[in-house]
Amino acid sequence: MPNALRQFLTHGGKHQRQVMFWLLLGALLLLPFITDALLGRGWVRIADFAMLYIMLALGLNIVVGYAGLLDLGYIAFFAVGAYCYALTGSPHLAIAFPMLFPDGIHLSFWIVLPLAALVAGGFGVLLGAPTLRLRGDYLAIVTLGFGEIIRIFLNNLNAPFNLTNGPQGISRIDPIRMGDISLNATQGIFGIALPSVHLYFYLFLAFTALVIVISQRLEKSRIGRAWMAIREDEIAASAMGINTRNLKLLAFAMGAMFGGISGTLFAGFQGFVSPESFSLMESIMVLCMVVLGGMGNIAGVILGGVLLAILPEILRHSVVPLQQALFGKTLVDPESLRMLLFGGALIVMMLYRPAGLWPSRVRRRELDSDEAGVV
């Protein structure tokens, strides 16, 4: 864990960095209480969602940022993870197939989590295997198509047998449990009452930290350097003896696994999943986080994730009252304004700051020295 955060705090001596690390950790641990007191419980929930998005963005960062493969259907892996837990952790199967599963499956979350990650990774390989020898822009379209296929199937697989319950989605998913403790109820530790959103906050914080550590280890590893070599020049990379196809597949699978893990957590937290949560716009939003923050830079991607997860809430709280005050009615709803800003941000970022708000140093050097990089 200290290694993971040291990256943020590279200035100053070792001692100073350690102090900074403990300060940051303390601040993060206190964050739900401070947010709760200052802004209300709704914002703790938003912070929980922000962390799910950060995990997604870091997963996509492996595919887009490190390996340079534009994946426009990334949310499909999130969906796969979410439905894995929704099916195995809810009474839905008992209702749909009373003969096969009289009581439903109700597997523990901790068993489903690695399984869901594997299933999502498997889907990643399944999608990657036939398409990875194609050029980047084809890949973008095929992944987009894949994301839509998954969504269409989730939407329609309520007939002839009811697997996904169609557009209504699956509800009453079991909450996540740690041993005997359900995260869906207020728990007291050392006399401090911890509401459900706080408990999920700490769980997600732990997972986010794990994902950050893995990302960082990958970035520095042989594999990560090979990914970046492929991103910069695939032909040169394969001339250097890198097995480009296998490594691209690995990037796809790793990214998909992070997506799957995040999706499983989402299903447990939300208690309800429906195909609506996995639209193309969600894929675009995660992509926005990666691009806006800085492709290939973990800190940048986290920044992007936080900004874009909070932005809709800020818009919701500011746009409507502002318009009411100015024009006396709501002309532009915050939802479409949000998407408009995302789209605009993608264009402006690519034109003026292609490396993102917080670019990785390597990436910036590359973009500065090689303006006319022919890919």
Added chain:
Amino acid sequence: MEIFLQQIINGLVQGSVYALVALGYTMVYGILGLINFAHGEVVMVGAMLALSALTAMLGWGVPPLLALPLSLILAILGCMALGYSIERVAYRPLRHAPRLAPLITAIGVSIVLQNLAMMIWGRQYHAFPQLIDNQSHLIGGAIINDIQIIIFVMALAIMASLMVVVHRTRLGRAMRAVAENQHAAQLMGVDINRVISVTFMLGSALAAVAGLMVSANYGLAHYYMGFLLGLKAFTAAVLGGIGNLRGAMLGGLLLGLIESLGAGYIGDMTGGFLGSNYQDVFAFFVLIAVLVFRPSGLLGERIAERA
């Protein structure tokens, strides 16, 4: 048999619209080697512009047979301006940037257009006004109506004239030269920027026509109609061999046929397991299959280069 014939007719009409849109993708790809992701939204804007103009003019008492061509011209001009600005703003500054960059701006443009359209025209479906007495004809037990005949004939005529422009005029020669080798064309005195702008404008004009056709055929227009249509038209372009004009036309018609026959028979083929609500999935499977087995498409000569 009647059903089979009916699906063929529906497929050809729908396919001719795909072909028009696919031409826009393929022309830009042929010249810039870039997928113009926002092209589907241009179709949508064309449909919405034409529909708004049409409704307004009918409201002022303009006779329908005058209002239709006028609104079509308006939509074409609007889309040409849009296509020109998209190229100027989102693609031209990034012509020498890494490949990922223009792709991401293209997605950005597409989202912006979609949401602007939603703000202007709202979330609701807009009905296409009844202009002509749309009579149905029986051919061998299948039904074809006047609008479908007009769409099909008009699409064929437009494609034929595009071929003439590309193969017989000075501009067409310049376009082909730029597509073959930009630098050499420039040395021969071709104004590359102008040719690229014109290509975008031509593609957008076709998109406007296609937009009007789609909304006339279904009787509806909607801010979200461009996305799926664009994706399918892109599939058509890849199916025919991207960068190849004849390929785009062939691919469009074929995809239309595959889709309507598939939707008509998927229930029987899978024993009722999958229904016609999976119609939209076909295009994606076709796309993946083509990219895996024949990435250069049916008529494409070039083998898709790597990296």
